[in-house]
Amino acid sequence: MSEVHEDKERYLVYRIKDELYASPLLDFKEVIEFIKPKVVPSMPSYFSGMINLRGLIIGVIDLRKKLGYHEDYHLKPSMLICETEVGPLAAIIDKVEFVIYFSPAEIQDLKIEGKVDINCLKGFMQYQDHLISVIDIKKFVSNIEKENEKVDLQEKAA
Amino acid sequence: MSEFDEELVKSFLEEASDLLSQWEGLCLKLEKEMSPETLNALFRIAHNIKGSSRAVGLLDVGQFIHIIEDVIVAIKDGKAKFNSKKLKMFLEAQSIMIDWFSVLSLESSYKGYPEAFISQYFNEKKEFIEDCVLVSSTTVSQTIAPVEAPKHEDVVVETATKPVEEAKVLHLKKESKDEVLRISTKKIDSLLNLIGELSIQQSILENSIQQKTMNDNEALIQSSLNLSRKITKEIYSNAFGLRMTPVGGIFQRLERAIKDLARDLNKEVDVIFHGSEVEIEKTILDKLIDPLTHIVRNSVDHGLEKSEDRDGVAKPKKGQITISAIKQDDGVEIVVKDDGKGLNQKRIFEKAVEKNLVPANASITKEEIFSLIFLPGFSTAEKVTSVSGRGVGMDVVMKTLEEVNGKILVGSEEGRGTKFKISIPTSLSIVDSLIVSINNDQYVIPIHSLEEVVDVDSHQMKLDESIYLYRGKVIPFLHLGDVFDQNGKQERHGVYPVLVTKIQGKRLALGVDKVFGQHQSVVRNLSTYFEKSFAVSGGTILPSGEPGLILNITSISEKYFKYLHTSKEVSA
Numbered sequence: 001m002s003e004v005h006e007d008k009e010r011y012l013v014y015r016i017k018d019e020l021y022a023s024p025l026l027d028f029k030e031v032i033e034f035i036k037p038k039v040v041p042s043m044p045s046y047f048s049g050m051i052n053l054r055g056l057i058i059g060v061i062d063l064r065k066k067l068g069y070h071e072d073y074h075l076k077p078s079m080l081i082c083e084t085e086v087g088p089l090a091a092i093i094d095k096v097e098f099v100i101y102f103s104p105a106e107i108q109d110l111k112i113e114g115k116v117d118i119n120c121l122k123g124f125m126q127y128q129d130h131l132i133s134v135i136d137i138k139k140f141v142s143n144i145e146k147e148n149e150k151v152d153l154q155e156k157a158a
Numbered sequence: 159m160s161e162f163d164e165e166l167v168k169s170f171l172e173e174a175s176d177l178l179s180q181w182e183g184l185c186l187k188l189e190k191e192m193s194p195e196t197l198n199a200l201f202r203i204a205h206n207i208k209g210s211s212r213a214v215g216l217l218d219v220g221q222f223i224h225i226i227e228d229v230i231v232a233i234k235d236g237k238a239k240f241n242s243k244k245l246k247m248f249l250e251a252q253s254i255m256i257d258w259f260s261v262l263s264l265e266s267s268y269k270g271y272p273e274a275f276i277s278q279y280f281n282e283k284k285e286f287i288e289d290c291v292l293v294s295s296t297t298v299s300q301t302i303a304p305v306e307a308p309k310h311e312d313v314v315v316e317t318a319t320k321p322v323e324e325a326k327v328l329h330l331k332k333e334s335k336d337e338v339l340r341i342s343t344k345k346i347d348s349l350l351n352l353i354g355e356l357s358i359q360q361s362i363l364e365n366s367i368q369q370k371t372m373n374d375n376e377a378l379i380q381s382s383l384n385l386s387r388k389i390t391k392e393i394y395s396n397a398f399g400l401r402m403t404p405v406g407g408i409f410q411r412l413e414r415a416i417k418d419l420a421r422d423l424n425k426e427v428d429v430i431f432h433g434s435e436v437e438i439e440k441t442i443l444d445k446l447i448d449p450l451t452h453i454v455r456n457s458v459d460h461g462l463e464k465s466e467d468r469d470g471v472a473k474p475k476k477g478q479i480t481i482s483a484i485k486q487d488d489g490v491e492i493v494v495k496d497d498g499k500g501l502n503q504k505r506i507f508e509k510a511v512e513k514n515l516v517p518a519n520a521s522i523t524k525e526e527i528f529s530l531i532f533l534p535g536f537s538t539a540e541k542v543t544s545v546s547g548r549g550v551g552m553d554v555v556m557k558t559l560e561e562v563n564g565k566i567l568v569g570s571e572e573g574r575g576t577k578f579k580i581s582i583p584t585s586l587s588i589v590d591s592l593i594v595s596i597n598n599d600q601y602v603i604p605i606h607s608l609e610e611v612v613d614v615d616s617h618q619m620k621l622d623e624s625i626y627l628y629r630g631k632v633i634p635f636l637h638l639g640d641v642f643d644q645n646g647k648q649e650r651h652g653v654y655p656v657l658v659t660k661i662q663g664k665r666l667a668l669g670v671d672k673v674f675g676q677h678q679s680v681v682r683n684l685s686t687y688f689e690k691s692f693a694v695s696g697g698t699i700l701p702s703g704e705p706g707l708i709l710n711i712t713s714i715s716e717k718y719f720k721y722l723h724t725s726k727e728v729s730a
Contacts, residue, residue: 038599038704038705038706039599040688040691040694040707041641041642041691041693041707042642042690042691042692042693043690043691050688050697050705050707051705052699052703052704052705055682055699056682057682057684057685057697057699057705058685059685059687059688086685086686086687087684087685087686087687089685089687142687144687144690
């Protein structure tokens, strides 16, 4: 920390495919190495399953899938742990890039219909020659809809 | 109100809830036998509450209890006679204070409760309070005085019910709040001792590793590791023990419920308790209060005959209800027994037929007939009373018990009495379970939800693998692999294990790929988002260190039968 940034906040910038995303650093509890999740039945496809993090069972959201990317197994992904309203969740991303100081006021509040649900998109930040989407990560990962009951017993029994 | 005052009120309320429970016990003792010692003890409690309530600034409480105290003093001094009316007054005062204090515990500056309600309470008892009071104190007549004006009375009655409801609502809210447990210092001391021992072992380990002469120390390290393991295990069971409370705590409340109702119905009853020292986890015990209260009230209301009727059938005049808690290998059994008229098999069956719960030509055993009373919408009471006989009840009892993995059995002999046997686990934190594999993933299934595990050859399945012949009986079959697999039904060949479950009287066979064996699973709470997966009741860490899901067999089977039910309606 070379200088004191009074009006600035720290953001964690992470990469999924070629895109950069950022969320307030304090929204994350920790960053861990990828642990292969165990499947949980009848959950949406981007809900990869659960992991055992020091005795705590934590659900895993594949942010890559949730954002509409195809999984890329060549990369060694990371997991971001965040405490949300519905409990702790791990989000799979490709790579953690860096932490930057940025003034929230300078985030450009552009609501563009895209991969991120508009309610969870805080805007964009310009940093060097990158354009970074700022995501309300807690809200985004905790929004788990029930998949149209395709794994429902009713069809099975029929 | 300052923070300091609030803190004071809080500690007063904690103390008072203890005192009030003693109060209840003493009243029940007085009912059995009036003795000066018991009365003295009651007086001391009243005096105590009065003193400490005034000390923390709850003057209304002080004034209220002061009047009760005066009545007790009058009885003590022989200026008034002790009778059932006065006993009822003491018991009611206890209920009022419990409600009142539960409101106060949420909002310590709450003022609305006392005036209206209390003046109504005293108004009802005016005649005999005044007798006692005239001789002892003048402040009381002042308290009662304003109510004597008739214009007040309408208001009084109207407002009186509101605080009670409010108190109830607030009470519900309270449940999510942090609870306070009373734990004996002995339990905490032994836990602290163990933790001390563990840290000693840890420093031994650290020390031996630092000295780098590992070879010499190997034996030391090994023994220290062994000890640590043993201590950790003990800490674990001790820590679980912290949540265990003796069942005796709810016995008194049951006795109160029985006695209150018996008094209202003019029945005479003795209550006998066994095994009040048996311990159950607090959360389970709390869940048991409502079902047990319902059962004992049922026994008093429908089971026990009136004293004059009992004479005719050569039974002792007083009815008897026995409640016993018995420690079992896999939990605790609570038995509620009455010597009343017993269940009427014929009437239960007729009622069930009438309500379309069973076909009229069904041939079922005595046991099965009794279990009909647990079906939703069943009630044999010809007259609807305020206590039971509303058709909700026994099914709710069953449901509540299932929530804590409990089971209930009923046995009865006509004319001799009824017996309810409730089995519950002592703890919800550890379940005996079966580890199975389904679609190459391991799952955990609680053993209590299973009746039997059998190996089945695929050709034993009939009708496109949807029916299984189980000891000559046809039961529906479902392979859990199909339930969890998004690709729908698969064909299976060869032998695979089938788990037979019986939930609410209905059997269902569930196929799995492999059974690995038994395991004592420590239940981990899952975050709320897992609720989206209908089949899951909790999580656990498998012996391999991987997370595992505990399957909710009840909800799987409920969902399956619900589907069968709706599809039948569609095709009909």
